[in-house]
Amino acid sequence: MSEALLASETPGAGAATAPAPASGARQFWRRLRTQRAALVAAAVVALLVLVALAAPLLTALEGQDPTSYHPGLVDSARGGVPVGSFGGISADHWLGVEPQTGRDLFARLVHGARVSLGVAVVATVLQVAIGVAVGLASGLGGRWLDQTLSRATDVMVALPLMVLALALLAVVPSGFPRPVLVALVIGFVGWGGIAKVVRAKTISLKSLDHVAAARLSGWGGVRIARRELLPALAAPVITYAALLVPTNITVEAALSFLGVGVKPPTASWGQMLTSADVWYQAAPQYLLLPAAALFVTVLALTVLGDGVRTALDPRAASRLRIGTGRKREDAS
Template sequence: MSLDRSAEPVAPTATTAVAGRVPLWRRLARDRFALVGAVVVVAYALVALAAPLITRALGVDPYTYDLDALGPSGAPAGPLGGVSAEHWFGVEPLTGRDLFAIVVMGSRTSLLVGIGATVVSMLVGTVLGLVAGYFGGWVDWVVARLIDVLIGLPALVFMIAVGAVAPDWFPRLLLLVLVIGLFGWSSIARVVRGQTMALRASGFVRASRALGASHAHVLFRQVLPNLASTVVVFTTISIPGAIGAEAALSFLGVGVPPPTPSWGRSIGDAVTWFAVDPVYLLFPGLALFGVTLAFNAFGDGLRDALDPRGGSPRRRRRGGAR
């Protein structure tokens, strides 16, 4: 009679033992791409936190109209979208608002919505995945069907619909956080559910249950700590998706209302003026691209650092070359 040993712990090899003793920050620092991504993420965060101080120190305001900077047609006067010593990134067509101030203040909107929505997704997905994977039965069936339905839904279409019919009195930023977050928990729930099912069959969980530990103790004191690295990495790589969703909704006109600075709405407005003033599209587009790339690079490196046995194919190829 053969025994199923798939749930038994795997003895660490010499490589994984040595890698486990190396501090996380040192393993992360070996990946230069991830290190650059982390620096860029910190820079974006600092700009978002200090945005009012930066704009005030430079004497620019995203809510001040400067019609003198516009030509007769409403386009920025002068070359390169009105770029000058006074307006570093030029000005917004029709309003003359300083584009540098809009990009700097827009970082607060993007990071606030992106991080807030990701936190909502991680909380809902982690709790539902834990409960479904641990208890199984009809609870697992219900959660699994919810995951299937949510994955099959055209999320962006439903986000647009909710954004369009939401009442004006509801805070728009809070609405975006809730809508994007509640439509984005299915992926982490599926991952947590699968790993919880594997941990439920492990020896330490069976031993805890045999000693009379409560379900809450097992879930939050034993199972969840073993999933912490997965949740942290998933959170990091989910933030750019939430930022992109906010930009897409603002681009389509159902995101943050004007005159609140938003990269997505600036990009949407720039499409109309692209033939006349392509520079207007450049700076908010680069800001959105930069923060998305930085979070993805940092998340990829963090995943490799937290999983020294596996990691990404890029790391495995690099390791094999040595």
């Protein structure tokens, strides 16, 4: 036995027979690669992000912009219905024009992707940053700090977002950029859920031996959080953040639809739906296109988030394999 121990401690011993364990990133990609739905969703999300980033280039290629009015392309005698078939689709206007104003629908759709995705991503970053900080402080702090932060988290979870948005709109100057305001409102209000997740995980982790050893060695709370807890919290935080993005897109669309979010002439999918609710019979594409874009984006992000959760959680991946194996055995 002693010889075996010495051989195992000798550098290079058994290197020819024992392969090096795969890195965390390689294991994650290996698990994610087995989920076709998640890969398709990732491709859809990548395409949407590419369209949003290249929106100025795409509209320049079409020769239009999202704010220019074209009154000659709508029939004022019929209330502003687009002239021509299928909402005014032509070589100059690939998806037609907006009723009443004649603004190019393709340009507003791709620029709306920039606003909707940008607001959702910025809000998610704020939620994750605040939620992780509050959750770590609550889990590592004393009883008084934990109770104080937990009550504050409960208040933020129960706080109605729409009411707070209306209150902020009453005090924020109208010149303040509305997409930035919506992102800040969603980010500073919606961090309660991730704070609860981080707090629960921190409480379970700080009782482990390596964390207790770090505390006994005199490490401060910030160093323990950075060196011992944050690596273990990466998987649940990334999973929660991946599922927050589609939720925030829906919230931004709802705020814009209710008239308290992004305002014209800035293009947003929710703002487009606000103006399209009375045109679904005369110009159905004006309603269907932003609704379809919103549906596809939320669905793809949700499927991708679920795939990321399964890939980051080995227990979930093993349960998935066991369930698949049982189904195959039953079928045989």
